[in-house]
Amino acid sequence: MVCCNFMPLLFVLWTFFASYCNTQLPAEPAISLHTGLTERIGNFSLELLYYATKEQAEGTNLIISPITVWTSLAVVSEGAHGNTKKELRSALRISSKKANEIKEDYQKIIKYLTVKTDTIVLNKFNALFMNTNNMPLQKFQNSAKEYDTRLIEADFSKSVETAERINTVIANLTENRISKLVEPTDIENSNLILTSAIYFKGQWRTPFDPKNTKREKFYDSNGDQVGQVNMMYIRDTFPFAKINDLQATVIEIPYGKYNRTSMLIMLPEKKVSLDKMYSNFQKRTLDHVFEVLKKNQEEFGDDEIDCYIPRFKIETSLDLKSSLKHMDISDVFSERKADLSEVSIIPTYVSKVIHKAEIEVTEEGTTASGVTRTDFGNRIGAIRFEANRPFCYMIIEKITNTIAFGGFYQTPILY
Numbered sequence: 001m002v003c004c005n006f007m008p009l010l011f012v013l014w015t016f017f018a019s020y021c022n023t024q025l026p027a028e029p030a031i032s033l034h035t036g037l038t039e040r041i042g043n044f045s046l047e048l049l050y051y052a053t054k055e056q057a058e059g060t061n062l063i064i065s066p067i068t069v070w071t072s073l074a075v076v077s078e079g080a081h082g083n084t085k086k087e088l089r090s091a092l093r094i095s096s097k098k099a100n101e102i103k104e105d106y107q108k109i110i111k112y113l114t115v116k117t118d119t120i121v122l123n124k125f126n127a128l129f130m131n132t133n134n135m136p137l138q139k140f141q142n143s144a145k146e147y148d149t150r151l152i153e154a155d156f157s158k159s160v161e162t163a164e165r166i167n168t169v170i171a172n173l174t175e176n177r178i179s180k181l182v183e184p185t186d187i188e189n190s191n192l193i194l195t196s197a198i199y200f201k202g203q204w205r206t207p208f209d210p211k212n213t214k215r216e217k218f219y220d221s222n223g224d225q226v227g228q229v230n231m232m233y234i235r236d237t238f239p240f241a242k243i244n245d246l247q248a249t250v251i252e253i254p255y256g257k258y259n260r261t262s263m264l265i266m267l268p269e270k271k272v273s274l275d276k277m278y279s280n281f282q283k284r285t286l287d288h289v290f291e292v293l294k295k296n297q298e299e300f301g302d303d304e305i306d307c308y309i310p311r312f313k314i315e316t317s318l319d320l321k322s323s324l325k326h327m328d329i330s331d332v333f334s335e336r337k338a339d340l341s342e343v344s345i346i347p348t349y350v351s352k353v354i355h356k357a358e359i360e361v362t363e364e365g366t367t368a369s370g371v372t373r374t375d376f377g378n379r380i381g382a383i384r385f386e387a388n389r390p391f392c393y394m395i396i397e398k399i400t401n402t403i404a405f406g407g408f409y410q411t412p413i414l415y
Contacts, residue, residue, distance in 0.1 A: 117256055265393050
């Protein structure tokens with residue numbers, strides 16, 4: 001690539017999840033969407049989650065949205081060339097021979113990531129903010145649209161106004177949970193800003209009763225107490241299984257009335273580290289986990305589970321560049337090696353992949369109109385699931401098996 005003045009392309013990814021309205025649900029597909037592209041995105045998601053946590057200080061609580069990262073990188077890969085494109089597509093699991101098919105499959109998947117019911121809101125937003133004075137090539141703009149990415153012109157010479165415009169768009173999507181995503185300096189040093197956001201607000205199918213929340217001990221993987229949490233409690237017939245090849249117990253806690261989204265919690269067996277359990281999980285698929293849960297539900301569906309999970313809130317702000325380099329994506333971040341010649345006539349590289357995410361898990365969410373269970377703590381015979389040591393959690397859109405959010409809870413917080 002010819003060396004001249006390179007302009008960085010800035011990724012800004014934002015996600016928000018709140019455990020919590022006009023029903024809007026797309027019809028379920030006639031065929032399963034659990035294979036093909038969704039499986040590839042799932043494998044990417046698991047790998048990214050692994051390396052993202054490895055980049056953090058030991059014991060850091062984490063929340064990310066892998067699907068937003070995948071989408072943004074897929075858009076950039078459309079403007080890449082040579083080894084830059086090869087690295088991106090390899091990590092994203094996109095075959096060059098099937099690139100058009102991938103975009104068609106993405107269109108089938110993405111419509112299920114927009115949900116609005118009286119108990120769940122799931123919404124996503126992808127946008128490419130383009131410098132009016134340096135517009136990307138038309139072919140790249142067309143490819144971005146195929147990944148459901150809006151194209152928005154802005155005058156990057158007016159950095160303060162452009163930053164405010166981007167921040168306003170994200171604030172509106174997230175109900176003002178995030179009001180400042182980019183700074184004027186981010187605009188000054190870029191010629192393209194690619195934003196990707198996903199917002200989820202869900203009410204449990206059966207809310208936890210706040211009267212049952214109590215302060216309890218929290219332990220590390222070795223069984224040593226490391227702090228306390230506000231532990232929520234409910235008894236219900238949740239899908240539940242001990243999966244030996246994961247060395248973990250898994251529970252699925254559903255949101256809303258339509259069985260569209262759920263929280264999957266994977267709790268390692270005692271004396272098994274979270275890292276070891278997650279390494280086992282990377283060798284399996286989400287379908288495998290749900291198949292085991294379904295089988296157990298069919299056999300033991302009437303068995304009640306005493307479920308204890310911490311009430312918590314996690315916020316993360318990451319530059320995912322190092323994590324992605326572990327996934328063999330490197331050239332796109334190099335001013336010297338990046339070949340994004342199909343993005344713009346001005347040599348461009350990716351300077352940062354800023355990812356902001358937030359999760360809030362409470363008893364009932366923003367409404368308390370659902371049916372609650374009374375305290376059955378003294379009854380005998382129920383299976384006990386107690387997340388009182390490090391665990392992995394995921395928010396799954398079940399029609400596509402998309403990991404909307406994933407993370408690790410390792411260090412106790414009183415919330």
